[in-house]
Amino acid sequence: MLLLSHVGFSFMEDLVATVRKRGLRVYVLSSLPEEQHQQDRPQQLADLADDLRVTDRHVLTPRDVEEYLDALSDTGIRVRCCLTVWEGYRHLMALANARLGVPDLAEKQVLDLRDKLTLRNLIADAGLSRGRACALNPETLAERQREGGRYFVKPVSGIASFGAFPLTAATTWDDLERMAAEARADTVYASVFAADPQPTDPVQPSPSPSPSPGPATSAGPSEGHSEGLGMEFLVEDYVPGREFSFEVIVVDGAPHVVAVHEKCEVTETEGTVLENACVSPPVSLSQEQTGAGIAWVAGVLSNLGLDWGCFHIEARYAPAGWDLIEVNPRVGGSLISPSVAALTGGPSLLDLWLGSLLAADLPAGFLKALRDVSFRPDGVTPSGDATFFRVFFADPGKILQVGLNDDLPLRPAVSHVLLKPGDVVESSSREVFLGQVLWRMPCAERDAVLPELLPASERAIEITYETERG
Template identity: 75%
Template sequence: MENARGVLLLSHVGFSFMEDLVGTVAARGLRSCVLSSLPEPQHQESRPGALADLADDVRVTDGHVLTERDVEEHLDRLAAAGVRVLCCLTVWEGYRHLMALANARLGVPDLDEKQVLGLRDKLTLRNRLADAGLSRGRASALTPETLAAHRDGDGRYFVKPVSGIASFGTFPLTTGTTWADVERIAAEAHADTVYASAFTTGRRPEPGVDFLVEDYVPGQEFSFEVVVVDGEPYVVAVHEKCEVTETAGTVLENACVSPPTSLTREETAAGIHWVTDVLDVLGLRWGCFHVEARHAPSGWDLIEVNPRVGGSLISPSVAALTGGPGLLDLWLDSLLTAHRPAGFRETLEDLSYDADGTARSGNATFFRVFFADPGTIRAVGLNDDLPLRPVVSHVLLKPGDVVESSSREVFLGQVLWCMDRADREAVLPELLPASERAIEIVYGTERA
């Protein structure tokens, strides 16, 4: 193995897009070196073996959360084994600072740890952008006093964890919201093996969840998929969230279409310019970003800046749009070429939106994400009777699985379609309602 070249992949509890990431690394003729935290009890027998079959090198730690020491020791171990690690990559946002630390040690240009933690502190970030004139909203720490003051006021407000993931505990503030509701969601987050560590903000010495309350951001929701190379941002896709459901405990993002259907080219151009200004103010010169925003007649405003690829089918959607690389491919290539990025920048220029809001691709995509209700699943599967064949379909749960009631989204599955952009106006009106039954599920009589 002497002088073998590889990529360090950080996995949370055995998952985190490992199949996709290992395939992306292998396609470049590189070794995939997986460092994973301990899976949940129900996966501890099966998942380490599955990772061993998948990757070239696998190490699973004794804890459910990776630490800086785990990463440092594994890099030492790989170096001693003769593996030349070229870069580190993870899609788990809770480990994004560990990826930054690893890349700093490896000499790979990336965000630094402080920048990552700053992006994950949504309270400070909101007010920083408001000070810069890039957000019309402001945020405050949520306490029993600020909750009561905002709840009893005349404005519209939104509650979310200061640092969170997967829309866990994000919801619009209503006159019926109580501090007990917030404490219940915080307790769920703290007790969740998978998600608990993602809520750490550094604001408190003991484990816990801090919440913020912010001015409600109006408008239709979008996401910008951005790769930044040496200070130059490239918007490779814009997704419109054509269905978003706000519930009492979370926000479910049900369906996305790209390019957007409700934006003019000029509005898209204004969004690209706004995103560029946001990244510039924050000093984000390297990385892959999933920038969530809303557009209203008053202009563009921020939901959050995620220092990673978007979840669900965002990366495969980008691959379908480009007819080639997905977002994971582009993020990995940005790291592998960071010291000599000229050729990669040409690739990005060919794929990305023009500054005037023009999309380069002649393709369009639509995908739907399915969330499970509480209960025991009796049967689940794909529906073959659809107006357009999917290009990607995943069913993530199986008969016998029990879904508990929770304040975080529980993924059931996801399905992606691709079409010529010129045909979209004819295809989408039929596909949109039909797609709601793309995954069929039957629950048992006993509900959780």
């Protein structure tokens, strides 16, 4: 297995453990870690992998992938497939898998999905969304503010809710310039917000050491773009309703919805959207509404020609029906994958995604196992369990103390504290993760447990800062 790591991380420990369970060797290609991690992280990766290559830049390129595959092939190593959970490298994963003959999305399909402006309007043209979008520039910003409707702003190609927020009368072009400057200065995220690279010939080396500039498609987002910002923003009709995500594995054109998460707390701030807590199965949907959502998801995937891969599809449900937020060609972030493992009682979403990539070499039992853990078309889940997880975000400041709270009504099944005393959190337009905690319970007990657990979970991770904020 070839794993792609961004600046030395991208959940490498989880990925390596998933691959090792299948008895496969692990080869890691990583971009250069940030300066504070350059002393220790490469050695940690070397201890995890059978072979490691770290480039001299913070962003992997098509040529990096091609050259590493060539080097492995020259030593007689047969790479079965490539996997990454970093969305900015998803097109490189597709490039590698095309070269290896592994069923996956095409590189151009991945790049097209990253173009959220064109995607929004394509789905609207197909009757699968009631919202439309246009490129944001000073003129369209002023027009939308004069209209006084509900609109949402976000990068045309972005990640992690950075720079995604509801448009208000107080929003200024200076706000966009500030966010764009933050993106350009962010070592980890800068490349994700730049113009999308063009698809690369999966057999020939890339002609240059860095991706070519330009949009993923030949028309649309480049017209009337966000001039001078170094990244493009769009403004779209606000999608009303409660928010959900569908976790989907597609094999040979057949979609399998393995989980539906309801985002029971979403906080929209001035510069980002924080998804605080999720529950699965959803608490506010009927079986019929869930079944309608599954059919709608199948329509979205079919319309876009997405016939293989793992998808985290974010949507909202209102009385008028289902509507799209985003189609992400990857595993959902935070505890989505462990939540799926808790629901299935076995495979996580990462396990199932890897299984789909290896499907050509696996017995037919994989498809049966996938069907067995997936929702039925009528909206019924085979799982007898439910999950609830909360994500914690840090405030700006220097951390004095942080840790798990033992005084909770239900013992967590999974808990991660990602920051430590002494860490300094800077103010930013993207969220800064503090930690995450997941609980598992019998589905029959969920409605009795959740009302107490939901407020109590807010103190599952306790943190104090050296300087009190007002």
